[in-house]
Amino acid sequence: MNSEYEDERTFAALPPAHGRGFAQSWWGLTWLKALEDTALDTQQLKQGRKYARQGAVGAVSVRPGRITAVVRDRDGTPHRADVLLQQLGAESWDRLLDVVSGEAGHLAALLDRDMPPRLVEDAAGAGVELLPGIGDLDPECGCEAWDHCLHTTALCYQMARLLDQDPFVLLLLRGRGERALLDELQTRSAARGARESAESEGASAGSGSYADGTAAGEGPAGVDAEEAYALGAILPSPPGPPALVEFPGDGPVLDSGAAPPEELDVEALKFLVAATAVQAQRALAEALAPGHADSSLPEPLGTAQDTVRLAAAHPGPRVGERLTAAGGRTSAELEPAVRAWEFGGAEALAVLEEAWSPEPDALARVSDQLAALWPEEEGRAESGRVLRADGNRWTVAGSGVQLRYGRDGRWWPYRRERGRWWPAGPAEPDPGAALATVLSEG
Known part of the structure; x- marks a missing residue:
């Protein structure tokens, strides 16, 4: 231009x-x-x-x-x-x-x-x-x-x-x-806001006058700026945070009586509305939790992660098929991914799908933690609980039980089912607690 x-x-x-x-x-x-x-x-x-x-x-x-x-x-x-x-x-x-x-x-x-x-x-x-x-x-x-x-x-x-x-x-x-x-538009918006505020004050004080006693039609008398500043300490405090919503709200009724367009999947739309309500309720609860203001923002989810999140809400078969196709996983791969998400969200999903090797210093600390599980070498051999290491994964030989070490330093229990490793519980800071979780279930 x-x-x-x-x-x-x-x-x-x-x-x-x-x-x-x-x-x-x-x-x-x-x-x-x-x-x-x-x-x-x-x-x-x-x-x-x-x-x-x-x-x-x-x-x-x-x-x-x-x-x-x-x-x-x-x-x-x-x-x-x-x-x-x-x-x-x-x-x-x-x-x-x-x-x-x-x-x-x-x-x-x-x-x-x-x-x-x-x-x-x-x-x-x-x-x-x-x-x-x-x-x-x-x-x-x-x-x-x-x-x-x-x-x-x-x-x-x-x-x-x-x-x-x-x-x-x-x-x-x-x-x-x-x-x-x-x-x-700015002038009109300001005038509208002032008018609505005056009407609200007038209604609260009774018909015929505003809250400060000014007769209706004359307009509020106003307060000197220095006086308003001096009164700041005794003026009402700003409103506090919103109250926690105990349950997610219900979505709108989508049945208008008319047939939907062919390209609109009504079942998928209803599911997305319900899943969004759950996510909003959870986000509000997190925002109201202590220390939230000092916490870092989570990494945004990619398509593959987000399809697992949505599948964890257990949609109907047709929506489930669409999520499976969109996420790039087979239905057999999606099942353990959903279970991982239910145990720990994106962090648990990463532990399921990522294999990596700890740095030498971290590996030494991890080895000390694992050695403390069975202090006596002979006792470990007698029990048959020999740990075989593979990157960040330690498998208890002959038991179908595994521990996985997350990048955040926590331990995740795993169990072998149907020829595949499945998450068996939430993360624990101590490998012994994680191992006890999966062994007690066995």
């Missing part, structure tokens, strides 16, 4: 659009539909689209009610092309600003360069049509064509690319620049 002013924005010529559509956003596609439904000559549409695709449209100037660009013919002849769109009147802008400021999600979406359908629907409900319809795009061109020519058509296709990137361009075309629009 070369320049930006309050009432005009000029965008540098865009590169040719080889191999891509002119619009991906729904509002950009709606803009093109208004053009294509209006133009009478489909051949001009095709030629204009070709011109735009080849980069024949120069810098585009956008200002209230009009977009302008120079479009060059194949022989280089320049033509000034303009497309006009009616600006919104003062009353329409007033209603539109009320719609946007009335819901935080609308403004957040615009700031994220998005225009959700609900915003446009809410605006239409207030009598404001944001997007153009049939006949709303009025062409003017130096080639003196009376309808949309290939030059104004090329300009419209190029405009769709600009709208895709920034819906504020459409609002400027309708009459308001981004800066003025945001300033007005």
